Amino acid sequence: MSKRKLSHTRNIQVQAFEREDGLWDIEAHLTDKKHFSLGTPDRELITSDDYLHDMCFRIALDLDMTIQEVEATMSDTPYLRCPDVLPNYQRLLGVVIGPGWQREIKQRLGATEGCTHLRELLGPMATVAYQAITDAVYRPIDYSENPQIFKPLVDSCYGLDAAGDVIPRLWPEFVEVKTN
Numbered sequence: 001m002s003k004r005k006l007s008h009t010r011n012i013q014v015q016a017f018e019r020e021d022g023l024w025d026i027e028a029h030l031t032d033k034k035h036f037s038l039g040t041p042d043r044e045l046i047t048s049d050d051y052l053h054d055m056c057f058r059i060a061l062d063l064d065m066t067i068q069e070v071e072a073t074m075s076d077t078p079y080l081r082c083p084d085v086l087p088n089y090q091r092l093l094g095v096v097i098g099p100g101w102q103r104e105i106k107q108r109l110g111a112t113e114g115c116t117h118l119r120e121l122l123g124p125m126a127t128v129a130y131q132a133i134t135d136a137v138y139r140p141i142d143y144s145e146n147p148q149i150f151k152p153l154v155d156s157c158y159g160l161d162a163a164g165d166v167i168p169r170l171w172p173e174f175v176e177v178k179t180n
Contacts, residue, residue, distance in 0.1 A: 005035075006035045007034070007035055007036070008032065008033070008034055008035065009031075009032070009033045009035070010030065010031070010032050011029075011030070011031045012028065012029070012030050012121065012124065013028070013029045014026065014027070014028045014029075014121070014124045014125055014127075014128045015027050015128070016128050016129060016131070016132030016133075018132070018136060019060070022062070022063070023060045023061060023062055023068055023069070024060065024061045024062075024063075024129065024132060024133055024136075025058055025059075025060050026058065026059050026060075026061065026125045026128055026129045026132070027056065027057070027058045028056070028057045028058075028121040028124065028125050029055070029056050029057075030053060030054075030055045030056075030057075030117055030118075030120075030121060031051050031053060031054050031055075032051065032052040032053040032054075032117075033048065033050070033051055033052060034046065034048060034052055035048050036048060038052075040078040040079060041079070042078065042079045042080040042081075043078060046078070050076070051075070051076040052076065052078055053074075053076060053077060053078070053117055054074070054075040054076035055072070055073065055074045055075070055076075055077075055115075055117055055118060055121075056071075056072065056073045056075075057071075057072045057073075057089075057118055057121050057122075057125065058070070058071045058072070059071075059092065059125060059129075061097065061129055061133065063133060063136075063137060064096065065096050065097040065098055065129060065130070065133065066094065066095070066096050066097075067092050067093055067094065067095050067096075067097070068093070069093075070089050070090055070092050070093060072086050072089045072118055073086070074086065074115075082115060085113070085114060085115050088108075088109060088113055088114055089109065089114070089118065091108040091109065092105075092108065092109075095108070097126045097129055097130070101122075101126055102123070105119060105122050151171075151174060154167055154171070154174050162174060162175055
């Protein structure tokens with residue numbers, strides 16, 4: 001491997017919290033650091049100890065994956081105007097995370113209607129929400145007793161390809177019997 005020098009670090013953390021009121025908070029935190037000093041028209045000097053971006057994003061969901069609350073903050077941005085876009089994220093209220101999610105984000109917050117960094121967080125936030133909420137909803141259920149709840153997962157990725165080896169072992173009832 002060639003010698004190399006670190007130039008940029010992006011950290012993203014996404015967490016899910018079950019609330020006492022029955023909603024779920026999905027929180028994301030994004031930071032960007034350059035490993036050299038730079039300036040922008042609005043920030044004269046951003047050193048390697050400073051964040052170029054420091055943003056937090058929270059959505060609250062019900063068990064149907066419908067967004068009930070939205071809160072976004074920007075502590076550090078390269079430009080002073082960046083936080084002006086934050087009110088636009090209220091457009092997500094009432095949106096359901098599910099089929100068409102990415103299309104809905106683009107329609108409501110695409111291009112100059114949103115922040116690239118916050119928009120990018122919505123993908124991982126949806127994945128974490130799905131993981132947390134479905135785990136909670138189905139936590140007491142043994143999949144062998146009610147395999148229908150997992151049918152939407154079949155063919156959703158390579159690992160759960162119905163033609164692979166996992167689905168026949170977990171849920172043989174979902175594998176079509178092929179006759180010659």
